[in-house]
Amino acid sequence: MKICQRCGTRLPEGAGFCTRCGAPAGRRNGPRQAPGVFHSLETSQQEISGDEEPRTEQLPREYVPGQQSEYGPYGQGQGQQRQYQQGQYQQGQYQRGQYQQGVNPQAQRSAQGYLREAALPLAVYVFAAVNILLFLIVELTGGSDDIGNMIRWGAVFGPRIVEKKEYWRFLSAAFLHFGIAHISNNMLVLFVMGPQLERVLGHLKFALFYPVSAVAANIIAFFIQFSEMDYRVSAGASGAIFAVCGGLLWAALRNHGRAGTLAVRQILVFTVLSMAYGLTGEDVDNTVHIAGFVIGFLLSILLFRPERN
Numbered sequence: 001m002k003i004c005q006r007c008g009t010r011l012p013e014g015a016g017f018c019t020r021c022g023a024p025a026g027r028r029n030g031p032r033q034a035p036g037v038f039h040s041l042e043t044s045q046q047e048i049s050g051d052e053e054p055r056t057e058q059l060p061r062e063y064v065p066g067q068q069s070e071y072g073p074y075g076q077g078q079g080q081q082r083q084y085q086q087g088q089y090q091q092g093q094y095q096r097g098q099y100q101q102g103v104n105p106q107a108q109r110s111a112q113g114y115l116r117e118a119a120l121p122l123a124v125y126v127f128a129a130v131n132i133l134l135f136l137i138v139e140l141t142g143g144s145d146d147i148g149n150m151i152r153w154g155a156v157f158g159p160r161i162v163e164k165k166e167y168w169r170f171l172s173a174a175f176l177h178f179g180i181a182h183i184s185n186n187m188l189v190l191f192v193m194g195p196q197l198e199r200v201l202g203h204l205k206f207a208l209f210y211p212v213s214a215v216a217a218n219i220i221a222f223f224i225q226f227s228e229m230d231y232r233v234s235a236g237a238s239g240a241i242f243a244v245c246g247g248l249l250w251a252a253l254r255n256h257g258r259a260g261t262l263a264v265r266q267i268l269v270f271t272v273l274s275m276a277y278g279l280t281g282e283d284v285d286n287t288v289h290i291a292g293f294v295i296g297f298l299l300s301i302l303l304f305r306p307e308r309n
Contacts, residue, residue: 121195174239
């Protein structure tokens, strides 16, 4: 491209005279521009050979894409930034209230999962402590093998519930046990299975799950016994224990075959063996076991939410 030596007007290639002032066309205005190179014109002083005085002329200057100018970064529009300015997202980072800025979301989810796995099962410890404490109190006040003493402390007994409307027994009976072997077996299962369910549900949900499942299992067993005119005295945490097994089974089915560190097959084997032990034992209320397992499975459907990847 040529320029006029007098007025600086840009002229097409091959023009001999300026179309504005009529002066002869001058030299080429610098080299051809390469594709993809951004230019900005600036004013510089250049003496032009000839008889005329030195004058101002527009010369090109090349800029590297991404350099800052008064209009913002070159190649990105006039001041338009690539970052979203909505208060929720930033370039290459999630800002949805769940992840911290600059932290890989997948790594943060893994860290949260590790902390949850490492967290102490506080609710399990509290329920176990209540069971053990009440067992010691019952033993010191007449013995856990004494039927009358167990009724006095809150075991399920049909005539008391029907005639005196002592419905609180459905809850209190879940923390009473007949003898050391009874409480030892139940607490062993609670310490093995309980922490797994508490970790996948959370402390508050498990604190709700355990007593609700125990009460529901005792109520179902009571009505079945009452329909058969069977007024036995019953107590124990078996309803809640089997509810934990049922809850773990649903959690494992919804969580890619695992609940905590337990797989579906492990949960089923443990449950079947516990059921078989109850069927072969004497004075064991298997109705509570089955009812607890079903209640726990249904409660887990309501309470458990699998992690999203």
